[in-house]
Amino acid sequence: MEIGVIFAGFGGQGILLAGKVLAQAAMERGFEVTWLPSYGPEMRGGTANCTVVVADEPVGSPIVDRPQVLVAMNGPSLERFGPRVAPGGVIIFNSSLVAAPPNRRDVRILPLPMNEIAQELGEARAANMVGLGAVVKVLGLFPLEAVTEAMAKELGARGRERLLAVNRQALLRGFSLA
Amino acid sequence: MSVVKTEVPAGFVPVYTRPKSLSEKRFTYCPGCHHGIITRLVAEVIDELGIQERTVGVAPVGCAVFLYEFFRCDFAQAAHGRACAVATGIKRANPDLIVFTYQGDGDLAAIGTAETVHAANRGENITVIFVNNQIYGMTGGEMAPTTLPGMRTVTTPEGRDVRLTGYPLKMSEMLAQLDGPAYITRQAVFDVRHVQMTKKAILKAFRNQLEGKGFSLVEVVASCPTNLRITPAEGNRWVREQALKYFPLGDLKVRD
Amino acid sequence: MKVLMRGNEAMAEAAIRAGCRCYFCYPITPQGELVEYMARHLPRRGGVFLQAESEVAAINMVYGAAAAGVRTMTSSSSPGISLKMEGISYLAGARLPAVIVNVMRAGPGLGNIAPAQGDYFQATKGGGHGDYRLIVLAPSTVQEAAELVMLAFDLSDRYRVPAMILADGMLGQMMEPVELPEPIPLERIPPKPWALSGAKGRDPNVASSFDLDPHRFREILRALWDVYREIERNEVRWEEYETEDAELVLVAYGTMGRICKTVVRRARKEGLRVGLFRPITLWPFPSEPLRKLASRVPVFLTVELSAGQMWEDVRLSVEGRAKTPFYGELGGVVPTPDEILSEVKKHVGG
Ligand SMILES: Cc1ncc(C[n+]2csc(CCOP(=O)(O)OP(=O)(O)O)c2C)c(N)n1
Ligand code: SF4
Numbered sequence: 150m151e152i153g154v155i156f157a158g159f160g161g162q163g164i165l166l167a168g169k170v171l172a173q174a175a176m177e178r179g180f181e182v183t184w185l186p187s188y189g190p191e192m193r194g195g196t197a198n199c200t201v202v203v204a205d206e207p208v209g210s211p212i213v214d215r216p217q218v219l220v221a222m223n224g225p226s227l228e229r230f231g232p233r234v235a236p237g238g239v240i241i242f243n244s245s246l247v248a249a250p251p252n253r254r255d256v257r258i259l260p261l262p263m264n265e266i267a268q269e270l271g272e273a274r275a276a277n278m279v280g281l282g283a284v285v286k287v288l289g290l291f292p293l294e295a296v297t298e299a300m301a302k303e304l305g306a307r308g309r310e311r312l313l314a315v316n317r318q319a320l321l322r323g324f325s326l327a
Numbered sequence: 328m329s330v331v332k333t334e335v336p337a338g339f340v341p342v343y344t345r346p347k348s349l350s351e352k353r354f355t356y357c358p359g360c361h362h363g364i365i366t367r368l369v370a371e372v373i374d375e376l377g378i379q380e381r382t383v384g385v386a387p388v389g390c391a392v393f394l395y396e397f398f399r400c401d402f403a404q405a406a407h408g409r410a411c412a413v414a415t416g417i418k419r420a421n422p423d424l425i426v427f428t429y430q431g432d433g434d435l436a437a438i439g440t441a442e443t444v445h446a447a448n449r450g451e452n453i454t455v456i457f458v459n460n461q462i463y464g465m466t467g468g469e470m471a472p473t474t475l476p477g478m479r480t481v482t483t484p485e486g487r488d489v490r491l492t493g494y495p496l497k498m499s500e501m502l503a504q505l506d507g508p509a510y511i512t513r514q515a516v517f518d519v520r521h522v523q524m525t526k527k528a529i530l531k532a533f534r535n536q537l538e539g540k541g542f543s544l545v546e547v548v549a550s551c552p553t554n555l556r557i558t559p560a561e562g563n564r565w566v567r568e569q570a571l572k573y574f575p576l577g578d579l580k581v582r583d
Numbered sequence: 584m585k586v587l588m589r590g591n592e593a594m595a596e597a598a599i600r601a602g603c604r605c606y607f608c609y610p611i612t613p614q615g616e617l618v619e620y621m622a623r624h625l626p627r628r629g630g631v632f633l634q635a636e637s638e639v640a641a642i643n644m645v646y647g648a649a650a651a652g653v654r655t656m657t658s659s660s661s662p663g664i665s666l667k668m669e670g671i672s673y674l675a676g677a678r679l680p681a682v683i684v685n686v687m688r689a690g691p692g693l694g695n696i697a698p699a700q701g702d703y704f705q706a707t708k709g710g711g712h713g714d715y716r717l718i719v720l721a722p723s724t725v726q727e728a729a730e731l732v733m734l735a736f737d738l739s740d741r742y743r744v745p746a747m748i749l750a751d752g753m754l755g756q757m758m759e760p761v762e763l764p765e766p767i768p769l770e771r772i773p774p775k776p777w778a779l780s781g782a783k784g785r786d787p788n789v790a791s792s793f794d795l796d797p798h799r800f801r802e803i804l805r806a807l808w809d810v811y812r813e814i815e816r817n818e819v820r821w822e823e824y825e826t827e828d829a830e831l832v833l834v835a836y837g838t839m840g841r842i843c844k845t846v847v848r849r850a851r852k853e854g855l856r857v858g859l860f861r862p863i864t865l866w867p868f869p870s871e872p873l874r875k876l877a878s879r880v881p882v883f884l885t886v887e888l889s890a891g892q893m894w895e896d897v898r899l900s901v902e903g904r905a906k907t908p909f910y911g912e913l914g915g916v917v918p919t920p921d922e923i924l925s926e927v928k929k930h931v932g933g
């Protein structure tokens with residue numbers, strides 16, 4: 150088993166963080182995992198993406214040409230990575246920012262109003278966690294607690310209790326909507 | 328690289344336009360970065376002197392690396408720190424050209440110190456624009472030779488400790504001691520008055536070259552709001568209240 | 584306990600655990616995190632972190648610290664490594680141990696900061712002037728990067744030959760779980776009687792690569808090459824994956840090596856008998872094991888992020904016993920497993 154997940158969106162949407170939390174959770178639950186970010190001028194240009202591979206044997210390619218899961222947090226990311234998703238895979242996209250759903254019939258398409266949900270929770274920056282919650286459900290590899298614990302580790306060090314609580318809510322919303 | 332398009336609506340008269348020696352490419356600098364102002368001033372001076380077609384620029388390695396995209400002039404992209412040597416080669420090969428370099432503090436005053444000092448000492452007839460933002464902007468905010476004492480950077484996480492890493496390097500003061508240079512000045516662009524003074528200095532530095540007077544350097548004390556994690560307005564204040572303590576403005580050497 | 588770490592950070596931590604007490608650097612992408620990690624951690628753990636005014640200065644600081652008998656390291660990426668080449672040649676000539684990390688990016692010139700493998704020749708064939716070699720280790724995972732950094736310090740000390748870690752931007756930037764090796768207590772590091780420690784009660788020690796007498800210098804170099812031959816006998820490392828029944832073996836190192844592992848898995852799923860040979864030491868190059876494999880494998884497809892550099896060593900090893908096609912990408916472009924797989928299919932199973 151080797152599952153590729155791509156998170157993509159604007160810089161500032163917490164794309165890299167969402168991927169990192171997933172990687173951390175997968176590691177804690179005994180999986181092999183690799184997290185590879187986009188870096189350099191691409192990020193200056195305002196876009197960001199990262200690839201997470203979760204596997205039960207040592208990860209081969211850190212580059213994923215046919216992801217099983219895509220989380221597209223904006224339109225350009227959906228356009229860029231949508232066509233690459235493996236048949237039978239899942240496209241989770243941010244319907245708050247993307248008007249038209251991707252034109253594919255061979256994958257499961259999951260629109261999530263990530264920004265609206267985050268705003269309802271009173272923290273615009275939590276949109277990424279809505280996406281991540283949905284990924285956890287779709288993968289079905291480990292319970293949501295694995296991710297809430299990993300997130301607490303990531304954010305806890307930065308001592309933001311309120312943010313933690315809101316993010317937990319956001320994860321849960323994403324998880325239950327998927 | 329994205330492009331700037333401006334259309335003048337019918338009935339309007341443009342009073343502030345893009346300098347002719349700039350291309351239509353959008354600057355890649357961060358919002359509020361002083362590089363943007365300084366780059367534009369150089370272009371305005373080239374326009375005013377009418378030398379665009381005989382000017383050759385030398386781009387550094389740093390946030391100004393894309394200078395060759397921004398200008399409508401011939402350009403050489405130099406290895407990190409070597410701009411003054413490359414400029415020397417161009418100027419010696421064809422003295423009719425107007426040759427300028429545009430360099431950051433890491434580029435000019437760390438890795439390129441030797442090239443800069445020796446070009447100045449030879450009185451090389453070139454113009455040097457030196458953007459001193461007290462940090463390595465492009466690589467993500469490491470200490471520069473000009474970083475202020477106590478200033479936190481990613482390589483001085485506890486603040487610059489002068490006992491371990493020395494003091495802000497006063498490159499212009501050093502160069503002013505040499506017999507070679509014709510003009511060494513330090514300016515800033517944190518408010519309109521200073522922007523205008525900087526422009527005058529750049530104009531003089533290019534005129535010097537046209538008149539064959541020799542090496543002219545304009546240091547501009549600047550801010551990098553991105554790596555200092557402050558707003559552009561705070562960046563202006565940073566320069567005025569912090570940086571100028573170590574880098575006082577004014578002419579350091581004028582040979583007439 | 585496993586921790587999730589970036590390649591750059593794992594290499595920095597491994598160096599500290601290997602007893603590196605002097606680290607000199609000049610910032611460059613994509614190895615910035617290594618520099619930052621050292622800035623944050625090394626001073627607190629009793630070491631020296633110093634940002635030099637250039638790579639030229641940094642490598643010569645390494646020369647000084649190595650001569651003083653301390654475990655020392657510098658790191659950079661391609662353009663910066665070019666500047667270090669003079670110093671590396673002097674380290675090799677003066678028989679000083681040191682570790683140099685190159686997190687490769689695309690060149691020549693300023694190129695870009697995307698991952699590449701265009702510095703293979705520079706690393707394995709000299710790079711600087713003169714007749715010398717470096718021990719060159721090529722990790723493909725973050726775990727292996729940490730282990731090879733520690734090994735690099737040991738080998739470099741044991742043979743008094745500088746060692747280089749040849750990684751690339753992908754490995755530097757990626758995060759993976761790492762089981763960090765236990766720190767080496769400084770007192771366990773073998774003493775260095777040749778170090779410049781003050782000529783008290785002994786004849787002076789000199790760190791030098793200078794000898795005006797060609798005959799005498801020849802003898803010094805002959806002794807050096809005896810050491811290189813010993814390294815070639817003892818230190819060759821490589822990994823073979825699914826080679827037993829392979830009709831085609833991919834030859835790739837570093838991150839390309841692991842990408843090719845995915846290619847092997849996909850090929851096997853389609854019933855193609857494909858394997859992987861991954862050199863871990865690039866110098867000494869695993870020529871013997873590759874030559875042995877060539878007596879039963881008809882095709883070796885070398886895959887690199889370059890126009891074909893290690894490819895030359897593959898061909899020299901195989902010595903015409905098998906076909907040796909090449910597939911590479913330039914400029915920082917990384918081929919996908921499927922792209923490599925379709926290249927594989929041109930040579931096998933048809
Ligand atoms: C030989 C070499 N070393 C290091 C680098 C990495 N590098 C790129 S820009 C830069 C420093 C930029 O700082 P500065 O010159 O102050 O320019 P700024 O971005 O602040 O304008 C460095 C170290 C390089 N490209 N080449
Ligand atoms: S990083 Fe700093 S110096 Fe570079 S463009 Fe941004 S604000 Fe300007």
Ligand SMILES: [Mg+2]
Nearest residue numbers: 431432462464
């Ligand atoms: Mg700078």
